[in-house]
Amino acid sequence: MASQPGRRALVIDTPPTSNGDLHVGHLAGPFLAADVHARYLRARGRSVVFSTGTDDSQTYVLASARRAGRTPEELCGRSWHAIRRTLADMGISLDGFAPYDDRYRAAVLDFVNALHAKGKFRLRTVRLPYSERTGEFLVEGLVCGYCPICLVRSRGGLCESCGHPNNFDELLEPQSTMDTDDPVTVREAQILVLPMEEYRDRLTEFFLAREARLRPHTVQLVREVLSRPLPDFPITYPLGWGIPAPFPETPGQVLNAWVEGIPAVMYCTAFAAERLGEHHPADDELWRAERDAEVIYFIGFDNVYFWGFTHVALLMAHEGRYVLPDAIISNEFYELENEKFSTSLGHVVYSADLLAELPRDLIRFYLALSAPEHQQTNFGRDALTKVTGQRLVDPWNRLAGLLGKAVAEAGLDGATLPVSAGARRRARAMLDRFRACYELSGYSLNRAAILIVDQLDRLLRTAERLDRSTMDVERLADLFFEVRALLTGASPILIDLAEASGPAGADRRFDLDASTASTVTPFALPLLDRTVVR
Template identity: 50%
Template sequence: MTAHSRGPRIIIPATPTPNGDLHVGHIAGPYLAADIYARRLRAEGEQVTLTTVTDDSQSYVVTTAARQGVSPERLCAESTGAIERSLAALGIELTSPDDRALPPVDDHYRAAVTDFVTALRASGRLRLRTVRLPYAEESGLYLYDGLLSGRCPSCEAASAGGVCEDCGHPNNFDQLLEPRYALRPQEPVSLREQRILVLPLEEYRAELEERFEATAARWRPHPLRLVRELLARPLPEIPVTFPGTWGVPAPFEDLAGQIVYPWAEAMPASMYATWWANGSPADVPYDVFWRSGHGTELVYFHGFDNVYHWAVMDLALLLAHEDRYVRPSASVCNEFYELEHAKFSTSRNHLIRAGDLVAGCSRDVARFHLALTCPERERTNFDPAELAAGRLTGPWNALAGVLDTVLAGRDPQEPVPVTEAGRRDSEAFADGMRECFELETFSLARAAALLLARTEQLRDDTTAVARPGDFMLGVRTLLAWAAPIMVDAAARAAADGVDLSLSGARFEKITPFRLPRLTEAVLPAV
């Protein structure tokens, strides 16, 4: 199968919670990786939709708004704007029909969520269950997710409700140890019974195991181990509705006063985002792009703390619709990115926002550094001094100088012959880069390291002047594979007429061109 014979691609980075701006830890996780992967596919002529949507219904919006003394609605609006500006600052281009990066959370969004869960209940997939839920006695609130704090029943680490950020295991209903109301930790919390709708994951065990084994080769070791741990235990019943007021109202008369559980929104939300990104066609339903039978490949990018949701819970929600929807072919999962060897923290102001990062350096320098140091298989550390040192900038600009020397005195319009040896050399580098972007071996860190090594190799090539065509092809191939990461240098080169496609065309001759230079970085404040 050739690249151009594949069906459309849908790439979904984790839905960001609009309770604040994105910081570098967020960007270095799913958003940069998804953007680079999408750019690489487009360079091969693929049809790609890269989209996500803010998860406004999350309870973390409520808790953050309360701490800031603003309404949740205002916090969502301001945070969504900040998130869009941060994505733009780092050159992360979501598919969009207009000048907005993110789709609006509007009546179309809410209708998608409502239709999704209504269809599940109508088909008999959901069950009414009486469960015990933590209840804040004085505030009169049922507690879940960000409203709830305590200790994880699996690893006993401090945890919010829903899932443990440390070990990744879920905690539903009354499972969290020592439950407290996150906004008022001293308030008495009791357990009260409520009747809600759930999806019994155990009923989908066989399909979950089969699907997971089919995609296991595309999982990294840590999330792979977590999914196997989850599947080795009895699978929980997941809430689909929950007593509350912030979110999409549950569309069932017998469950008045309940909302759709926020984590049950992710799949219809992503379907809606895909529909919106493709122009919101009024004559087709919100889920048309996710329907099976079109050869669509669906890929998720998310963090370790979302493995349970995206790999197990959300897959079961798709399976519950039987054969209606495409299944994800891969989940590219990152670990935590730390700042000075401590977790990024908005509450402690221990962070660097995306906009602040690029205020001191070019987007290309920032994107390359984040790719080189991103937390793919283990936690890694963002060091502002390392960014300022600019590991690529010096070698890259020196290479641009060597290319200038090679071009000195040449007619800029006269193509230069390339030898077979030069083609083989460039193709060997391309093969190494290509492997970095395959889903089984996807690695931005390795791609960035190969780009750096190749830049230094070409910079030190003592035969460059003697074989100019081969040298120029080497630089052009370097630039083409750097393009998904170094978007501005690529844009300047493309504007000058440099062919940066990754179609594998055979070069007999190459037209002279200049290599765009990079600007130095300055030390960002922490």
């Protein structure tokens, strides 16, 4: 399934849980990947709406607030502002960061009420973990145990390790995440569910059509999930935190936070479109089937089941009203110094703290180079300094110095120089390789970052061979032309370097026609700093 240039792209960065600020593990996953792709699409002339918000209804918010001695409402408010600030400071080019407000809740209720009216939900009696000490049901972030599929420690609802769901009472040796000494029993409750097995054939067809764009671990999970009966998806839970369920069958219950996902991102899309100057009659307008938008998800592997199965089934249940996602780009976990990020244990590096020390281009480059695309990778503070210094800052600044000196010695400042056919071919080849990294069929931040390093090394070697005694103007012109192509290709990642290069530098439209351009004007290459300049 290839991208269609005429279609509008709805780039979805799945809303983060509002239980604290973002750390570099969050950014190295879906956030940077979504931003780079959105920037690339805009540079190709595509119409893009890139949006997200926060996921306030998650039980993880409730658990984190209790541990911090705050109300969940207070934690959500603090987190929303912190997350929005971090994303902006990191250069994540969202068109809109939507608030969790009455309009959000109305969008969710409109979505689920329409399905309820069509009889899409079923009333089921299920067995749920129960806290004898607090007298409340324990689901999702309130309960932990061992995954029944892979036997790894897991929270309720979904296993982060194998990606499989663990519904209702399926966790082995369940414990309260708030109090491990709290006796956990099981009690029955009547809830509404979406019968996922009814969507098996359509889901199978959906994944077969998109398999070429799925990463191998996601393909494996899809095949495993489809090899066994699909469990019912809970629509409501007997909890006290979340949006009150409006259904007469389940009085006093709330909507499962995961049910909010699709109407939430529809609302986020509408909110972002308004920031672009658009106004639509309904918050789901841009997702309507007749709009034929290309929907692209960027998600962590641990969210693939919900976003790839249950959310798609909810869209299908609306009987053709909405488009289905075209691509699901997943990522694995990012470790910190070879251990799992843990906010509760203080093993974390917050993005805001890192941004106070280093220019964001260096952070973006290192996160792209080490992004956990196909397997778990590692963040190291010393490695960040060493890698960015040796592979980006030093060679770039050396190249800038050599070219600046050559232009000054030859008196070519402001001159328009002819470019050879060979340089045009090399520039086109370079841009083609960057496009291969940024297109969804082979999307890879790792390869894009390595391409920056490799091309920078090649151009620096060429600059070092310049004979300034005779000053080959044609070779100098070719160098500047190819540096322009490198800046263009790197611009979705090295956003500040591209901006600082000015109009004569990176053509961030990404449509530089390297085969027909015949001249170039030398320009001053901006230098890269190792630390934040105050």
